[in-house]
Each structure stands twice: as structure tokens, then as C-alpha cells.
Amino acid sequence: MMPKLNAPNAVAALLCAALVLLPVYSAVTGNIFILTLFTRIVIFALAAASLNLIMGYGGMMSFGHAAYLGVGGYAVGILAAEGIGSGFIQWPVALAVSALFALVIGALSLRTRGVYFIMITLAFAQMAYYVASGLSRYGGDDGLTIYKRSDFAGLINLSDRNQFYYLCLVCLFGGLYLIWRIVNSRFGLVVQGVRSNEQRMQAIGFHANRYRLVCFVIAGTICGLAGALLANNTDFVSPAVMYWTRSGDLMVMVILGGMGSLFGPVIGAIIYLVLEELLSQFTEYSGIILGPVLLLIVLFARGGIMGLLGRMRRA
């Protein structure tokens, strides 16, 4: 299938090209900082994309999504601290634990709707935060330093800046492709149908919650992968990655870029983290600028940046 040529798709394509070529630019100009920044952005884009799957497509407003960043990160960190450095063990464990965590949280919180769902997911994430703070063997409050990045038996060297960046990018593109397939599949249509009208979906024969739960687990697993990447990127994992403000950041990225658009979260992550970086050079309180920007987007550009781009042609 050829995607239609319109403003959002054109922007998405350009952005992909730019992300692919970024290390070249970095090498030519000797600007290492931009590569470091965008490695972080790509990882958060993956996390935001996974949140978009449940929030944008599934209508499940999870306010605890950063918990999976922590779960994936701690899986890598704890295994590393215990002397298991192989990525072939660390990463599957990170994904499995994230999936399991999502299964438990989802099974309990999906009994509720609306505000209660937001609150219960938030509560679970905060519980994870405090549990991690209590892990004194693994750094407790101060977090856990990872002395050696995941080892993939010489296949890829995660300590190499460029290789690591491309690994993150492959994970992002892979995640987006997976989400795209899911969203258009039978399963994806059911999940979106439930978002639109749950009663109707039950009436035509769907057990709505079963589909919502599986979707919730898929999103948690993808975010767990982002967590494993993030821990490797910072060589460090701490309870702070699970704090509720982090979950809020992810939500803001999704809303900013455009809920329910495949590429929205990527744009959201780029704008949010670049703005944060730029503003932090001038002020400690970057929220003073970021807050109003988000307000404007929510008030005047429903559907986020992608929604805005989509309307450009019709206007």
C-alpha cells in the first residue's frame, strides 16, 4: 500500500530521513552533543509511541506509563549488578517482566473507567517508584549505576555512540511498524471500536476488556524495551524514571504530537525534549514556557501537531 502524500506523511518521511542521517551530520560537524540528545529523544519517542497505542488508539488514559521505563531499566541494571551482562538475557527479561507487570496492573485497573483508571494507574506507578526506592541492595533512592552496557557478543557495541544510536532508531522504527500493523489489524480495529463505543462493541459480540488488556500488555512491553535502552544510554537507573512527572512527560509528548496518529508521539518527543533542552540553557524553570505551549496546543490544535498538519490542506 502506498501511503497518501499529504502534509503529515511528508513531515513524517522527512523526519525519518533526518533521524537516519543525524549521525552523519554529527560526524561532519563534530557536534557530539546533538547525537547524545537525539539518542535520548529516540528512546522517549518509543516510550511515547507505546503510550499512544493505549491512550490514542485504545482510549486508556494511563498515568503510570513511566513505570515500564523503570521496570525495563531495573531488569537490565539488576542483572548487570548481579554479573549477568549478556544482552541476550537482560533484554528478554526486561521485556518479560514489563509484560507481566502490565498484565497485573491492567487486569486490576481495567475494571475501572475514566478518572478512576487514571488514578489507579498512577497509584501503581507510584508503588513501583517506592518499591525501587526501597531496594537498598540496588542503590535505593540514589539509583543504580550500570558499569557495563549490555553485551551482545560482539554483534553490536552499545558503547559506540553511533551504533547505539542506530540500535535505538531501529527499535523506534520497529516499534512504530509493529504499532502500525496492530492498529490496522482485526485486533486494532476492535480496540479502537471499544474506545469509540464500548457498549456497542459488547452488543455485537466482543468481550471488550480482553482486547483492552492485551493492548495494555503490548504497550507496556514496548515501553519496557525503551526502559532497557534508556538504562543503557544513561548507564544508570533510578526510581526517578518512574516518578509520576515522568509519566506526565510521556502524556504531554503524545498529546503535543497528536493522539492516535502513528507519528505524533515522535514529533511530540522531539519538540518537548528539544524545547526542554534549549530552555534549560536560559532558565531552570522550563515549565514556564512549556506549560503555555501545551495549553495552546490543547486549546487550538486538537489532534496535536499532526492534527494541525492534517488540517493545513483543507484550510
Added chain:
Amino acid sequence: MPDPLLRVDNLVRRFGGITATDNLSLEVKPGELHAIIGPNGAGKTTLISQLTGQLMPNSGSIHFGGRDVTRLPSYKRSRLGLARSFQITSLLKDFSAIDNVALAAQAHDGHSFRFWGNARKEPQLREAAGAALERVGLGKRANVVVSQLSHGEQRELELAVALATKPRLLLLDEPMAGLGVTESARMVALLKELRKEVTIVLVEHDMEAVFALADRITVLVYGRVIACDVPDAIRRHDEVKRAYLGEQHAVTRHG
């Protein structure tokens, strides 16, 4: 006499102090079009919701095709062949007409834990959906988003969605609600066709339509059945006349 397709025995449903369904019993024979009428607040929609499983009764039982479905959730009843349309149109508003119908077909084609293939390109789902849309006269509007359809078209789409689940029993909750004269006439013509294929329970305010279509009519007042008979007998039934037909003050008083 054939076994009833649907049998309701002594159904009771209370909301606080109000008994919305009061010891109600009812039989629907295979192949008939069974109309349920009654003044506003007689408990018609409450009854339909219990039949489809959106609402659980306090006591009593519901048998469908010889099977006790009283405690079965709605999605399971749908799989047994019980379909409903909603009085207040209840569709997936941000989906196209054909997507709405295709999802109904999909619901009855095995589980939907299929994550990879593009569901909008599955010929058998699209064809089934297209056929159901043609059936109700919406063939040309297949790709229009529901929120862009007229009210009448949405009513027809409700019907197409119900048909796509290949029901054995179709519960129609006021399919004529809010339709203009020509749209109503189209709907009556459509129901006349459909009744040849599927057993229908029709809840409707439009008396002309009910008497034109029904094989039997059940009259509800305050959640109770006060009469159940062929249309001609209902027309002559004293209690029904008093409670409902032709006595507008009775209707307003109960409303």
C-alpha cells in the same frame, strides 16, 4: 406449535422503588414478528436490555433457543445469534459505515487476536459488510464516516450492523424513532423484507407500522403484560384501549 425461540419467565427488574419489569412472561415463536408496545415508561427498553444482557434481571429467567441465557453477558448472547438495535443510535461515530458493519461481521468470525493482517482488506469481511449495507439501502454510503450520515441513514446502519451478526433473533428498539414520513415508509418496507429471513422483536411507538407488520403484539403497562394477541384482537381489547390506544390522556398520564 413449534418451541419458542425466546422464552421469558417471570422476569423482574427493579430500580430503587420502581418495578420496571414486573413478573413479565413472554414467548417469541420462530419466524414471527412480535411487536411490543406500551406507553412511555412502560419498561420496553428495560426489557430489551435484559434480553440482550446489558442489564441483569433481579429474578426470572430468559431462554433463547432452548438455552438458559439469563446470566450470560451480552457478548456471549450476541454469539448465540441475538442482535439488537438501539433506540438512541449507538454506533462507532468516528468509523466509516462499512467499518461499523465489518466489525460486526468480524465479531462472528472467530476471535480477533489477529495482530498483523490489514482487517480492512479482508475480502470476506468487506463483502459481508457490503452486502448488509446494500440490504438496507446504504450501499453507496459505505465509506462515509458515521457522524456525517443523516439520522435516517444512521437508523438504517443500526439495522445493517445487527444483520451482519447473522442473528436468529433481531431485537429492534424503536427503529422508526425520529424518522420522517418517507424514511419511516422505507423502514417499514425494509422490515417487511427482513421478517421473511429472521425472527424479529419490534419495540415501536409508530402504531401504523406496528399493526402493518406484527404477527402478534404484546402490550406492556408499568412493566406488566396486559395483553398478548394478534393485531386485530389487540385493537378490540378493552384494557389496551383504556391504557393506550386512542386515549391520549392515558398516555400522557403514564408518561
